[in-house]
Amino acid sequence: MILRKLLSAGALLALASTATLSTVTLATVTLATAPALAQAPPPHDLLLATLWTQRAVEYKANALTVYALARLRLDEALADKTWTAAPGEQKGDFAALPPAVVLDVDETVLDNSLYQAWMMKNDQTFSVKTWNQFCADQVSRAIPGAVEFTKYADSKGVKVFYVTNRGAETEKDTRANMEKLGFPMGGNVDTFLMQNEKEGWGSAKSTRRAAIAKDYRILLNLGDNFGDFDDRYRSGEADRIKAYESDSAYWGKQWLMLPNPTYGSFDTATYGHDFKKPLAEQRKAKWDAIEGWSGPK
Numbered sequence: 001m002i003l004r005k006l007l008s009a010g011a012l013l014a015l016a017s018t019a020t021l022s023t024v025t026l027a028t029v030t031l032a033t034a035p036a037l038a039q040a041p042p043p044h045d046l047l048l049a050t051l052w053t054q055r056a057v058e059y060k061a062n063a064l065t066v067y068a069l070a071r072l073r074l075d076e077a078l079a080d081k082t083w084t085a086a087p088g089e090q091k092g093d094f095a096a097l098p099p100a101v102v103l104d105v106d107e108t109v110l111d112n113s114l115y116q117a118w119m120m121k122n123d124q125t126f127s128v129k130t131w132n133q134f135c136a137d138q139v140s141r142a143i144p145g146a147v148e149f150t151k152y153a154d155s156k157g158v159k160v161f162y163v164t165n166r167g168a169e170t171e172k173d174t175r176a177n178m179e180k181l182g183f184p185m186g187g188n189v190d191t192f193l194m195q196n197e198k199e200g201w202g203s204a205k206s207t208r209r210a211a212i213a214k215d216y217r218i219l220l221n222l223g224d225n226f227g228d229f230d231d232r233y234r235s236g237e238a239d240r241i242k243a244y245e246s247d248s249a250y251w252g253k254q255w256l257m258l259p260n261p262t263y264g265s266f267d268t269a270t271y272g273h274d275f276k277k278p279l280a281e282q283r284k285a286k287w288d289a290i291e292g293w294s295g296p297k
């Protein structure tokens, strides 16, 4: 791969200097391309994932597929009064309760790849300060299929709740951003449950689901992070896999996961969710975790 890139850059240089590639030896190609490589954009951990979520039709089609399945599952759930997407929180006789769906916000209904790209291009990492400034700009875009699905649920009399780890201080801007994009806003019910909006509403989401489940039958739960479904998301990789397996009856049925390769507990699990660890150590932990082929025999 590296050789191919060197040759391709070398070919361009060779053309520019009117020499033919056949007269250039590999040694001179390598020497000639050294200055060009020195000026190349630096590598960045977020480049490919951000490119995919922001630009790829493959990503867009994937999100549409999840939301198309959500619509089918919603119809199934409405017809089956024993169905709930909140097995830990839905108590008592919930069959007669009005129906609701629960969706996470970031990278589930809102695409924040502009913030990811800002971090990449300015050599920044996530901070609450810059994140809240980004939220205040109200420039997040809709994930493909999200507006259409939530409007469909709303049209069926299903209350659409947003359970998000955006802080309570961003609620006004988040609402304004989503209203502009056409999401159902809940009418006279507060359907935006922000992190720390009430006591006990930490980053783990079961307490907020429990608050909804008191008055509604939760039909579906949609998210992009294991923590949108299961409070055990902050354990180590091996325990996360065990928890994921114990939830297997729900995936693809009551629980639907959007793809998000740009950030999440899948990433932080590799370095013990220790955000203060230097970036180089975080990266090493990921290299250490990943398995590879032993190579050609």
Ligand SMILES: [Mg+2]
Binding pocket: 104, 105, 106, 107, 108, 223, 224, 225
């Ligand atoms: Mg999210």
